[in-house]
Amino acid sequence: METYSQTFLESQKNMGRLLISCPDKPGIVAAISKFLYQFGANIVESNQYSTNPEGGSFFVRIVFECPDLKMKETELEEQFQPIADQFSMQWRFTFGYEVKKTAIFVSKELHCLRELLWEWQSGDLLTDLALVISNHEDCREIVESLNIPFYYIPASKENRVEVEKKQLQLLKEYNIDLIILARYMQILTPEFVEVHPNRIINIHHSFLPAFVGARPYERAYKRGVKLIGATSHYVTNDLDEGPIIEQDIMRVDHRANIEELKKIGRSIERSVLARAVNWHLEDRIIVHENKTIVF
Amino acid sequence: METYSQTFLESQKNMGRLLISCPDKPGIVAAISKFLYQFGANIVESNQYSTNPEGGSFFVRIVFECPDLKMKETELEEQFQPIADQFSMQWRFTFGYEVKKTAIFVSKELHCLRELLWEWQSGDLLTDLALVISNHEDCREIVESLNIPFYYIPASKENRVEVEKKQLQLLKEYNIDLIILARYMQILTPEFVEVHPNRIINIHHSFLPAFVGARPYERAYKRGVKLIGATSHYVTNDLDEGPIIEQDIMRVDHRANIEELKKIGRSIERSVLARAVNWHLEDRIIVHENKTIVF
Amino acid sequence: METYSQTFLESQKNMGRLLISCPDKPGIVAAISKFLYQFGANIVESNQYSTNPEGGSFFVRIVFECPDLKMKETELEEQFQPIADQFSMQWRFTFGYEVKKTAIFVSKELHCLRELLWEWQSGDLLTDLALVISNHEDCREIVESLNIPFYYIPASKENRVEVEKKQLQLLKEYNIDLIILARYMQILTPEFVEVHPNRIINIHHSFLPAFVGARPYERAYKRGVKLIGATSHYVTNDLDEGPIIEQDIMRVDHRANIEELKKIGRSIERSVLARAVNWHLEDRIIVHENKTIVF
Amino acid sequence: METYSQTFLESQKNMGRLLISCPDKPGIVAAISKFLYQFGANIVESNQYSTNPEGGSFFVRIVFECPDLKMKETELEEQFQPIADQFSMQWRFTFGYEVKKTAIFVSKELHCLRELLWEWQSGDLLTDLALVISNHEDCREIVESLNIPFYYIPASKENRVEVEKKQLQLLKEYNIDLIILARYMQILTPEFVEVHPNRIINIHHSFLPAFVGARPYERAYKRGVKLIGATSHYVTNDLDEGPIIEQDIMRVDHRANIEELKKIGRSIERSVLARAVNWHLEDRIIVHENKTIVF
Structure with missing residues (x-):
């Protein structure tokens, strides 16, 4: 059963979220934001937290908007994999139009x-x-x-x-x-x-x-x-x-x-x-x- | 060391408090308030609580004002004793001018x-x-x-x-x-x-x-x-x-x-x-x- | 439409409330509590507040229990009238079994x-x-x-x-x-x-x-x-x-x-x-x- | 008068903050984070907020750590100026060791x-x-x-x-x-x-x-x-x-x-x-x- 309108889903059709946990290291934000920018995604909201600058853990949640996102899902995840590997990330993309x-x-x-x-x-x-x-x-x-x-x-x-x-x-x-x-x-x-x-x-x-x-x-x-x-x-x-x-x-x-x-x-x-x-x-x-x- | 003014203490010179715990029974409030009235004390504030109407406990805190209270302290407590005994009260009077x-x-x-x-x-x-x-x-x-x-x-x-x-x-x-x-x-x-x-x-x-x-x-x-x-x-x-x-x-x-x-x-x-x-x-x-x- | 059970109403059948506003004067609580006691009502809960000991206003809410209350409603109000008059009270009794x-x-x-x-x-x-x-x-x-x-x-x-x-x-x-x-x-x-x-x-x-x-x-x-x-x-x-x-x-x-x-x-x-x-x-x-x- | 210890100031000697308001556009975060990374600064904490994806305003606060920051202050600000110009930013760097x-x-x-x-x-x-x-x-x-x-x-x-x-x-x-x-x-x-x-x-x-x-x-x-x-x-x-x-x-x-x-x-x-x-x-x-x- 769904109660949200098709209009709402439509408004979400280009919205994505990226959640990441990984060991803290210089360059993570630069790598992620460069990737998203080059993919054509605009960061709408972003929150970051590190447990400790040295040797700690890094966490980020990014909300982004990307034209034709629905058609690019696989591409997005495939292209992100190398960055995830480089920084030993636990990560997931979720999509505004995929209702849990x-x-x-x-x-x-x-x-x-x-x-x-x-x-x-x-x-x-x-x-x-x-x-x-x-x-x-x-x-x-x-x-x-x-x-x-x-x-x-x-x-x-x-x-x-x-x-x-x-x-x-x-x-x-x-x-x-x-x-x-x-x-x-x-x-x-x-x-x-x-x-x-x-x-x-x-x-x-x-x-x-x-x-x-x-x-x-x-x-x-x-x-x-x-x-x-x-x-x-x-x-x-x-x-x-x-x-x-x-x-x-x-x-x-x-x-x-x-x-x-x-x-x-x-x-x-x-x-x-x-x-x-x-x-x-x-x-x-x-x-x-x-x-x-x-x- | 005291920080309150003599004016304040003066304002408290006729103020008293009565705290009571006892088994709940009909007539307690009537007995207390009649006593205070006859003693010349006016109830300024009163809060009462019973754990349970039947077989429970009764608690009350009464703030009262009484002319020349300081001189009547002993008299007040002596005359209250029979009521306290009648209802098996744990009780105490305290006085606004007696600073703890x-x-x-x-x-x-x-x-x-x-x-x-x-x-x-x-x-x-x-x-x-x-x-x-x-x-x-x-x-x-x-x-x-x-x-x-x-x-x-x-x-x-x-x-x-x-x-x-x-x-x-x-x-x-x-x-x-x-x-x-x-x-x-x-x-x-x-x-x-x-x-x-x-x-x-x-x-x-x-x-x-x-x-x-x-x-x-x-x-x-x-x-x-x-x-x-x-x-x-x-x-x-x-x-x-x-x-x-x-x-x-x-x-x-x-x-x-x-x-x-x-x-x-x-x-x-x-x-x-x-x-x-x-x-x-x-x-x-x-x-x-x-x-x-x-x- | 009512959702409370008959059992609940039954439990309330002897419960009453008394609300009073009046000019503050010595003896009000004594008069009310004596009246209730003599009427056979036991005070279960009571809260009192005065705006100012001298020349102020007095407010009280009393919850009481009284056997056969339902049959004594009119009697209760009639007998209370003289006290209400004496202290110029605005007052009302309400009854637990009379649902608003x-x-x-x-x-x-x-x-x-x-x-x-x-x-x-x-x-x-x-x-x-x-x-x-x-x-x-x-x-x-x-x-x-x-x-x-x-x-x-x-x-x-x-x-x-x-x-x-x-x-x-x-x-x-x-x-x-x-x-x-x-x-x-x-x-x-x-x-x-x-x-x-x-x-x-x-x-x-x-x-x-x-x-x-x-x-x-x-x-x-x-x-x-x-x-x-x-x-x-x-x-x-x-x-x-x-x-x-x-x-x-x-x-x-x-x-x-x-x-x-x-x-x-x-x-x-x-x-x-x-x-x-x-x-x-x-x-x-x-x-x-x-x-x-x-x- | 200062109450914080020299130890504390010492611990802050490489810590900086960057606050920015500007019109929202794609690529802002990528540009900032790339700049900081290339400057040798590691982002410790970052919070971002946009009023509205389209035609709205973008705000960010970034806390970073950078070796020898005190000696690089002017350099940092000079090198950031072109990015600030590009995105029409209102911006300021502040430094943990500069107590207000x-x-x-x-x-x-x-x-x-x-x-x-x-x-x-x-x-x-x-x-x-x-x-x-x-x-x-x-x-x-x-x-x-x-x-x-x-x-x-x-x-x-x-x-x-x-x-x-x-x-x-x-x-x-x-x-x-x-x-x-x-x-x-x-x-x-x-x-x-x-x-x-x-x-x-x-x-x-x-x-x-x-x-x-x-x-x-x-x-x-x-x-x-x-x-x-x-x-x-x-x-x-x-x-x-x-x-x-x-x-x-x-x-x-x-x-x-x-x-x-x-x-x-x-x-x-x-x-x-x-x-x-x-x-x-x-x-x-x-x-x-x-x-x-x-x-």
């Missing part, structure tokens, strides 16, 4: 799903929302009313392998680029995570690393914290330990009971997850040593 | 001390700043330039008992009500803590319970968090586990190295500690089951 | 409507959402899908009187307590406003008093502000000058164009309006001299 | 001055704090105790021209790069402003454009706003209308009287001004059409 395909996983708490659906309906989430998978039936109606395919796959500790097999098949079938765990209360196996490196975004309902694991609001209540938070991160095999993409908090006071903490928390979770997903879709995130650079 | 005496403990990092001195000089911290104790000489000049007694007591793991003996003697001599650990990097013994229940305020340089213990900024950097925080809390025998009074955070991004995290953190620590101290001095805080109610 | 009836007015921008519908569906907005009125057809489908009556009344400067006549008739018919202008882009006449004093809540898409009037985002962009805000307020006859209930802001930078300011702004508008509406429904707001006290 | 000279103007409210002095003492404000000018004697002691020259120049509407003559002479004598109005409550003449384009930073004690002009806290109190703000901006001839550099706000409620609004406001003013000054000193700000781009 997304799957949302959800359980019974629907506020994050609703926020994503809403942003997507408003045209603010630039993705092809291909399917929703849930271990409950609660959201079928709302999902199907938007003509998005919904798959009910009951899940438990016992049938994890079988469940993931079905899920992986669907993800492959729909050609999914990004998986969003919008309060999906099941743990994924290392096998599942491994095939989607930095392509699964989770929302954890606390300010990590405070309250790692289950029932964070209950524990926040018990500890008497004065701020409630949420964290969106890429999923790795270490529970709640993946690279943090975005965090936010809200102020609470002694009057808030657990139910109210949860209610306030839902509002933070919604916006924190939506921001992280947006940044991923706009290719703003580079992962480096379990941390994120967000341009 | 404060001691600041500090090590080598002076930003929190500076903030407190500054607020105190501006008349915004209503306390008699009686002395500063440090295990380093760094702040002697700034403290003594304000005519505040400064005591240098070198401290280490080895001489802890002896050091605390000297400190306790000074606290007694100066008749101290509140101890502020303004980045005092020594751990206090249970014996020291025990004699000052809910009267020692510490600033921890992280958003607790994240990064309990040493070197929180280094660990925050390593974890790649997107928010940096600070927490002020009453000191108990469990390291960094005492009742939280106030917390705050600031946003950081991938560009911030450890030094910059520390710099940003200093700014949060300053304001979080100053707010907590102010609330304590204004008798706004009630501690209940390792949590704070801040009215 | 709400009408939403909306034009073409639907994000605030969606947020309210969502909170209402989740059971977080305790109101009987009686009808939605719009001068456009855009939201008919979403409103009617929730079984809420939708009325399309095309509006313009020319037919204002006629339009308002229809609207007033509907509001009367549905017995409406609260009108929410959820981005309703029409100006109301003094006659309309007059019959709903402090019962119309508007959301203005700027941090008032900055950018009063039309096209605030365009003007914010032009001025180069670094923060974007929204303001919810009660509607009076002075455009954007009514008592402010709630405000909030978000940080923006030079990269945000007008479209992006609007997108960020929508997110603030949603939450600011929802908070204001919630506080109104919970009887937390007292209006005094074009300002609000929010307990 | 700053003058602070202040009246009777000293909190902003204190914050700046403090950051400067801590080594967090990288500037040569050359002198403080005031129309009152209040801060003489604190300024002179830090061995900073203090000049008392009484000022009023009547003697404005004469006063500014003295001030301009001092600014010239001390070779001042940046003037900070740290709550200097006098209006500057167009003649004074003209000779320091985008080199005078003021702190206004409100969230501009709300409460332009005098007594903003009084007016904020009267309007009943729920957030209090401060704005730092470059001074132009239009009162409070210059390019905004930074803004921030804090939440207030009905209990805050004017004095408390001012107290809360002081805390925001301090940090907002300090951030703006820091960004200016780090050459992070480009002014474009009465707005700022802050890299």
Whole structure:
């Protein structure tokens, strides 16, 4: 399902993005910008960051415009390869007209799903929302009313392998680029995570690393914290330990009971997850040593 | 040393505060307000909170004005005793004209001390700043330039008992009500803590319970968090586990190295500690089951 | 339409609220709390504020629990009248089981409507959402899908009187307590406003008093502000000058164009309006001299 | 007076910054980066922004490292001139080892001055704090105790021209790069402003454009706003209308009287001004059409 207009896609038809990580060395920017200039591409936006001038790492995100880009994709990547080799780059080009395909996983708490659906309906989430998978039936109606395919796959500790097999098949079938765990209360196996490196975004309902694991609001209540938070991160095999993409908090006071903490928390979770997903879709995130650079 | 004017103290001469915790029961507010009314005291401000209507706890903070209060202190407390007994209250009256005496403990990092001195000089911290104790000489000049007694007591793991003996003697001599650990990097013994229940305020340089213990900024950097925080809390025998009074955070991004995290953190620590101290001095805080109610 | 459960209403059946404004005088709290105690009502929560001890104004919000409250409503109000007279009070009792009836007015921008519908569906907005009125057809489908009556009344400067006549008739018919202008882009006449004093809540898409009037985002962009805000307020006859209930802001930078300011702004508008509406429904707001006290 | 160590200056001896505004055209980045590479300079950090791909403006800030930079300054600028001409650039190189000279103007409210002095003492404000000018004697002691020259120049509407003559002479004598109005409550003449384009930073004690002009806290109190703000901006001839550099706000409620609004406001003013000054000193700000781009 797509909500963005053909006009928008048309406006993106010559827009490309280039993301690079590599060891820092003199001449990288000169080499890249000379290449793009000679290829006929005009740099529209550019952000660069180095961890340390000497012996450090170099990261850049460049947005460019290039006439007839769609027809030159292969040519662009082929001609860039020698520069990438010269500087030992990890790199990727993405193209404004190639919209990423997304799957949302959800359980019974629907506020994050609703926020994503809403942003997507408003045209603010630039993705092809291909399917929703849930271990409950609660959201079928709302999902199907938007003509998005919904798959009910009951899940438990016992049938994890079988469940993931079905899920992986669907993800492959729909050609999914990004998986969003919008309060999906099941743990994924290392096998599942491994095939989607930095392509699964989770929302954890606390300010990590405070309250790692289950029932964070209950524990926040018990500890008497004065701020409630949420964290969106890429999923790795270490529970709640993946690279943090975005965090936010809200102020609470002694009057808030657990139910109210949860209610306030839902509002933070919604916006924190939506921001992280947006940044991923706009290719703003580079992962480096379990941390994120967000341009 | 006092910075507030005699005019201010004069304006407070009839102002009192009443803080109460007790099991919740019908008739408490009626009993208290009838008592105050009959005593000739007018309620100026009042905040109340109950954990749960049935079988819960009741907390109230009342600010009142009463002609000739200074002369009636004993009478007030004596006459209130029967009501306190009737409802099994923990209670205390404090008086606007009785300024609390404060001691600041500090090590080598002076930003929190500076903030407190500054607020105190501006008349915004209503306390008699009686002395500063440090295990380093760094702040002697700034403290003594304000005519505040400064005591240098070198401290280490080895001489802890002896050091605390000297400190306790000074606290007694100066008749101290509140101890502020303004980045005092020594751990206090249970014996020291025990004699000052809910009267020692510490600033921890992280958003607790994240990064309990040493070197929180280094660990925050390593974890790649997107928010940096600070927490002020009453000191108990469990390291960094005492009742939280106030917390705050600031946003950081991938560009911030450890030094910059520390710099940003200093700014949060300053304001979080100053707010907590102010609330304590204004008798706004009630501690209940390792949590704070801040009215 | 109601979304809260009968169980919830049942839990509220003995809960009442009392809101009072009056000239400050000794004995008010004693009189009220004695009255409630003798009536058999237990004070659950209480907040009080005085503008100035001498010659000022006194405000209080009390939440209480009273067995068989529903049957004693008239009795309660009758017996309280003498106290109200004695202290020249403006006062009202409200009852937890009497859910307020709400009408939403909306034009073409639907994000605030969606947020309210969502909170209402989740059971977080305790109101009987009686009808939605719009001068456009855009939201008919979403409103009617929730079984809420939708009325399309095309509006313009020319037919204002006629339009308002229809609207007033509907509001009367549905017995409406609260009108929410959820981005309703029409100006109301003094006659309309007059019959709903402090019962119309508007959301203005700027941090008032900055950018009063039309096209605030365009003007914010032009001025180069670094923060974007929204303001919810009660509607009076002075455009954007009514008592402010709630405000909030978000940080923006030079990269945000007008479209992006609007997108960020929508997110603030949603939450600011929802908070204001919630506080109104919970009887937390007292209006005094074009300002609000929010307990 | 300088507080940074010689070690720090030493570490900066090869660091340079390049700031450019120009009409957007293909090839700018390629030309700049090729030039720097061939000059032997390595780009450490780079931020770029274009208002609009077609016919818009291009802005870039580049931080670079170049061996023996101090000896090559003139050469660098001479060799860059042809590129600057080719693209019609407004440009400037600045050098890490050339510390900017700053003058602070202040009246009777000293909190902003204190914050700046403090950051400067801590080594967090990288500037040569050359002198403080005031129309009152209040801060003489604190300024002179830090061995900073203090000049008392009484000022009023009547003697404005004469006063500014003295001030301009001092600014010239001390070779001042940046003037900070740290709550200097006098209006500057167009003649004074003209000779320091985008080199005078003021702190206004409100969230501009709300409460332009005098007594903003009084007016904020009267309007009943729920957030209090401060704005730092470059001074132009239009009162409070210059390019905004930074803004921030804090939440207030009905209990805050004017004095408390001012107290809360002081805390925001301090940090907002300090951030703006820091960004200016780090050459992070480009002014474009009465707005700022802050890299």
